Amino acid sequence: MIIGIIGSGAMGAGIAQVAATAGHTVRLLDQTEAALARAQQSIQANLRKLAEKGKLTGAAVEAAVARVQPTRDYLDFSDCGLVLEAIVENLDAKQQLFRQIESTVSAECVLASNTSSLSITSLAAACQHPERFIGIHFFNPAPLMQLVEVIPAVQTRPGLANEIKQLLHAWGKVPVLAQDTPGFIVNRVARPFYGEAIRLLEEGLADAATIDWATTELGGFRMGPFALMDFIGHDVNYRVTESVFTSFFYDPRYKPSFTQKRLLEAGYLGRKSGRGFYNYQ
Ligand code: NAD
Numbered sequence: 001m002i003i004g005i006i007g008s009g010a011m012g013a014g015i016a017q018v019a020a021t022a023g024h025t026v027r028l029l030d031q032t033e034a035a036l037a038r039a040q041q042s043i044q045a046n047l048r049k050l051a052e053k054g055k056l057t058g059a060a061v062e063a064a065v066a067r068v069q070p071t072r073d074y075l076d077f078s079d080c081g082l083v084l085e086a087i088v089e090n091l092d093a094k095q096q097l098f099r100q101i102e103s104t105v106s107a108e109c110v111l112a113s114n115t116s117s118l119s120i121t122s123l124a125a126a127c128q129h130p131e132r133f134i135g136i137h138f139f140n141p142a143p144l145m146q147l148v149e150v151i152p153a154v155q156t157r158p159g160l161a162n163e164i165k166q167l168l169h170a171w172g173k174v175p176v177l178a179q180d181t182p183g184f185i186v187n188r189v190a191r192p193f194y195g196e197a198i199r200l201l202e203e204g205l206a207d208a209a210t211i212d213w214a215t216t217e218l219g220g221f222r223m224g225p226f227a228l229m230d231f232i233g234h235d236v237n238y239r240v241t242e243s244v245f246t247s248f249f250y251d252p253r254y255k256p257s258f259t260q261k262r263l264l265e266a267g268y269l270g271r272k273s274g275r276g277f278y279n280y281q
Contacts, residue, residue, distance in 0.1 A: 001081035002027065004105075006097060008039035008070070010233070010272070011114055012086035014142030017043045020067040021056070021143070022171045027069050027076045036070040043068055046143060074104040082167075084112040084136055089239040091118050095126035102127055110160065112136040116187050116236070117243040120153040120180045130155035134164055137184060138173075140232060149178040149185060182247035183240070191244050191254045194237065197225035198257040208277045226277040230270035234263045 003019045005012045008030040016026045016039065030036050047061040056064075069076075077083050083105055085097055094113060102111070111133045113123050124133035135151030148168050152161045161177060168175040178184040183191060197211055206214070212224025229237050238260050245254040263269075263276060270276030 002079055004029065004077040004080035004083035004109075006030075006083065006085040006101070007087035008035050009086065010140055011138060011142060013039035013042050014140065015084065015086060015114065015138055016068050017046060017064070017143050018138075018171055018173075020064040021047070021060075023067075025067050025069065027071050027080060029071050029074070029076070031072070033072070036072070040065075040068065040070060074101050077101060077105050077109070080105060080109055082110045082112060084114055086114040089116060089118065089236055089243065091122060091243075094118065094123055098123060098126045098133075102129070110134065110164070112164075114138055117183045117240040117247070119182070119247065120151045121155065124153035124155045131157040132160070134160055135178075135180065135184070136164060136168075137178075139186070146172070146174045147186070148173045148175045150175045151178045151180050151184055153180055183244040187240055188244065191241055194225050194229055194241065195253075195255065195257065198259050201226075202257070202259055229260070230276035230278055230280075233270050233272050234260055234276055235269050238264050 002025045004027045005016050006029045008016070008028050012028065016028045020026045028036065028039060030039070044065050047056060047064055050056045051058055051061045083101060085094060087093060087097060094115065098111060109132070111127060113120065113135055114137055115123070115135060116137065120133070120135035124130035127133050130153060133153050134156050135149070137149040137151060139145035139147055150161050150164050150168070165175040176185065182188065200206060200211055201208055208226035212226050215221045215224045223231065238256060241254060241256040245251070245256055248254055267273055268275045271280055274281045
């Protein structure tokens with residue numbers, strides 16, 4: 001099956017790598033040549049690192065790299081069996097995208113979103129055939145993180161979630177079925193983790209490095225909240241919090257923070273821009 005991926009940022013490139021390594025031809029679409037070139041470089045570098053560690057042969061790396069075909073043309077999705085989007089976390093942008101691509105894919109093609117927080121049912125509602133729509137939520141970095149949430153919309157045809165779970169098993173992932181509620185499982189649990197960490201910082205209880213140190217060294221977390229937000233990107237993380245907050249009818253437990261909003265406004269997006277809570281330059 002040929003896989004189409006829209007958005008070649010952190011997630012789109014990672015998912016393309018996973019699918020290509022599993023043997024699929026991947027059509028990877030973005031708005032700019034520069035974004036596509038960055039994605040290809042990152043996929044190549046990641047796969048070569050795996051080869052250096054002896055986890056893949058050189059030939060397997062070259063074959064996987066060659067299976068990722070960059071494109072800027074939706075018509076290249078006409079023979080895809082699954083098209084998954086990983087563009088900006090914005091309902092209008094994603095709905096508009098699905099309205100546009102639905103006319104270029106085959107009747108059998110499954111449409112999916114990697115959204116972290118938006119309603120899968122609202123995204124499906126933008127489609128003429130919402131029964132073929134589903135949420136497939138990978139975690140960052142997609143090649144390393146095994147968990148994938150599979151989220152059927154209200155309109156999704158029975159059986160599709162199981163087909164997607166089987167596909168994900170074949171890709172070496174561990175799929176879990178989640179209900180279509182804001183943030184699904186992991187991003188809902190994670191909101192108070194980030195929010196409370198920022199509140200500790202704002203109250204002057206400790207600095208970011210100390211809070212990260214305490215949660216990792218003493219708390220056993222793999223990454224501290226500030227290092228993790230910098231890794232995810234404040235644009236993505238803030239929008240997810242905003243979306244969970246509004247979707248839960250402004251429940252104060254999920255309230256976004258001004259501190260993070262200011263980082264976003266300053267363009268301090270975290271690792272990807274060279275600066276966030278920490279300075280990476
Ligand atoms: P990113 O900013 O790294 O990449 C987004 C890419 O989409 C960019 O390359 C951009 O040029 C492209 N794009 C934007 N609009 C487009 C359009 N209309 N058509 C084609 N390309 C377009 O973002 P990301 O971190 O990869 O996140 C993408 C999606 O995945 C979001 O919905 C996010 O919530 C979700 N997600 C992110 C993470 C994370 O940790 N970053 C984890 C899981 C899910």
